[in-house]
Amino acid sequence: MPRLTSADVARESGVSRTTVSYVLNGKSDVAIPEATRQRVRDAAARLGYTPSAAARTLRSGRSDLVLCVLPDWTIGPVIDTLLDHLTTELAERGLSVLVHHDRGPRPLAELWRAVTPRAVLGLAPFAEDDERAMRQAGIQVVGSALDEDDHPGTFSVPQTRIGRLQVEHLAERGHRVVAYAAPSDDRLAAFADRRLAGVVLECERLGLTAPRVDAVDLDVASAAAVVRSWRAGPEPVTAVAAYNDEVALAVLSGLRAEGLRTPQDVAVIGVDDIPAARLAAPALTTVWQAIDAQATYLAAAVIAALDDAVDPPAQPADVFHVIARDST
Amino acid sequence: MPRLTSADVARESGVSRTTVSYVLNGKSDVAIPEATRQRVRDAAARLGYTPSAAARTLRSGRSDLVLCVLPDWTIGPVIDTLLDHLTTELAERGLSVLVHHDRGPRPLAELWRAVTPRAVLGLAPFAEDDERAMRQAGIQVVGSALDEDDHPGTFSVPQTRIGRLQVEHLAERGHRVVAYAAPSDDRLAAFADRRLAGVVLECERLGLTAPRVDAVDLDVASAAAVVRSWRAGPEPVTAVAAYNDEVALAVLSGLRAEGLRTPQDVAVIGVDDIPAARLAAPALTTVWQAIDAQATYLAAAVIAALDDAVDPPAQPADVFHVIARDST
């Protein structure tokens, strides 16, 4: 069964393919009587015609696809929500969001050349040559940065800010000896290191002891061992800033295994506010991100890039907030 | 800067576009001397040429994209892992996996027509007319089913099996009065109902009291209220099968709030084995899914569909297992 083309619609409505194209693309600068327009639209609908995206892309050199490239680490609920919002907001502009999990050996270039997206949105920094190649191919690129510097055309989620907030909160509660519970998954290193940097900076600023840093596996035994080492020595740790809520839950379980009380003996703060955080015993204090604001910003950034806007939208401020619960 | 085309490669290597196409696509049935082949490949590499996917798709009517449509519910870690595996396994066949979050008002048809994928993989059942339209357009469709019936060309994850396993495990521990903790998120209803059906069937089979069923929000107060109602009356509930680990953690927190002991007073079993499960107090018993086996099967199913294989691969058996921990 052959594909339905604009020629079929043209025949059905008794006009030329040119007219079909004008009508279906809503070209209002060409004067076509409303009656003709309606006839064409009816025919298209009756036939169930949809234009070939391949032909359109070939002709115009651009598609209506926005490719969102996810990094190598596990998608947390944050990214998940972000994608939802993004999909919805860009859909209003007729843009479809396609997500690619950047795993395995295939070079990124193969993918974006295959989809010819209008824009590529990276949720982790791109390799420099990848980014250059995409721009050269006329694709709008919105990258990501993990630090607080504002790069133009870049989405920064200042990870250091998270670490700072954690320490700030712990210091307010009177803690002076803080540890950082890093994830054991290497793929998270880029994020974990930035958050740690924030923890270190804030400890310095507040005159606290430099933080101890250890990786904590997501199991009780590993966490208990780390907790034991933190409590040994002349200056036992009394508060833990964890990479995220899962690591924080592991620390909580380690404290429990060691017979320590939270928050009396050791306080714990996570990041993300996953559902399990508020259900933990004690309920976990954590840093929450304003995903909606970030998603709206990202959508606006993509749209601005597509419109060749001179002024990219302003990054949302204050996207992070501490949710104080019983673990601190 | 104009796009690099096969004509550029042809000029650079002193052959025709025909020869370039033959060489670059590895057509071994045309006799082209190795020297020429090498010259063409060198030129292509030197120039950094990659064929236009749009043109290729337009010409051949098929792309190298596999579109994976995610349903409206939150991606759990299970789906996440599944996508990883799928991406890796299909990459070996030169296929790129693109994921679409099916939210918002845009009809699915617009998307698949825009990407012209080789195959579409649905992780929840498709609407009938969507599926028909895709097949008509020559797209291979691998759908999903939530029950135990084997539909051809369909990926079944028998949700009822999960509910059965939960009850089987609880009954082995001596429980006779079981409750089902349903999620309060309506989008999960399709899954929750199937799992509940399994719980009900297994209760019947084992001659247990018909299960009480209540939705449990992911917060302590809501869970505590539900727990209270379960414990009231002449036949207090002594075991809870939860929709998933998050709901199970909520039940755990509700039991704690009500001063009940787990598992002595009430046992709890979840589904998924999220990291927080093993870190909970007490560590949560749960049903684990063999994601690897399912992903491998899915990849094989897609490939079989693309190859027009007569025999689709066999569904993996025994993909679910109970991980017994301290909550039962």
Next chain:
DNA sequence: CTGAAAGCGCTTACAG
């Protein structure tokens, strides 16, 4: 062994 030519389905400058 290699190339000229047609055609996939669309859009748009141009001619009428």
Next chain:
DNA sequence: CTGAAAGCGCTTACAG
């Protein structure tokens, strides 16, 4: 107001 024609970049049947 509407249509004939060119051309986006590729592949492949056909001719040499």
